[in-house]
Amino acid sequence: MILKGFKEKSIKKYLNKLLSEAHEYEADNKIESLGVIVNVDEIQDFNWFNELANALNIHPNKLKIIAFSTQKKETLNLWDDCYNAKDIGWKGAILNNDLKLFLDTKFDALLSYYEADVTELKLITALSKAKFKIGILQTDERLNDLIINTKLNDFNVFKNEMFKYLTILNKIKNEY
Template sequence: MILKGFREKSNKKYFNKMLVNRKVSNTSKTIESLGVILNIDEVSNIEAIKSISKLLNIRPNSFKIITYSEADQGIEASEFPCYSPKDIGWSGKIKNVELEMFLNTKFDALISYYFTDNLDLKVLTAAANVDFKIGVLQEEQRLNDLIINVNPEAIEVFKKELLKYLSILKRI
């Protein structure tokens, strides 16, 4: 238990360092590639999340979803790569090669679709190599460039608002 507390403290320190050193992109480049970080424990309609790529005219090879689950049983039930707290070590060190490849992939935008204040998910979002970050979590305002406040099951409302704001920002 003590080690878990030390791990969490080192990850908080890493997370804050990532936010302080973050370079915000000022360009309004159109979104051609999209990554999604999804908490599988909170979302039941993954097909609606997948349809965001069609809505934004993203090619299938430029769209990738990873899922996260606190419980190990969520990992087997998901059709997408699913990760757990075991894949994130001290100081934000990623222990899984596939997860590290996702975080190092250069995306034009990243959607962080999770509602719980989970440090591991925030570390993944902060570590992603992305120009424009979109999220629904509001407790850490420095994490995302665009925050859309919706209910967890209101994915259609999220998609409509996302389209509206990306049009205003000239990202689509």
């Protein structure tokens, strides 16, 4: 248990270092690819993200959804790409190659759709090489470029607000 606490502290220290570095988004890019990070412990319906990508005119091959859980992998058979704290080592080292591949993908937008204050989830968001990060209001506002303050299950409110701001920011065509 003591080692787990030290590991958590080393990850938090690395996360703070990442978030203190300046991250600028590219204003002229339209969203053509989307990465999504969800917490399986909070949400079970993943079809909504496919509908959202479809509304954004994102091709299915340009959408990648990963799930994170605080539970052990053996208990999570419903999702292919599900990660947990064991996939992240000391000082934020990513131990899973598929997760590394996701984080190195330069998505036009990353949607961090979770409310839980889980250090590993925040680290995955911070490590992503996405050009523009969108999320629900969290404890650390440095994580995302666009923060939409809604409840986790208010999909339609989130979608409407996201489209409104992405249109204003000229990230999508005004087809919605």
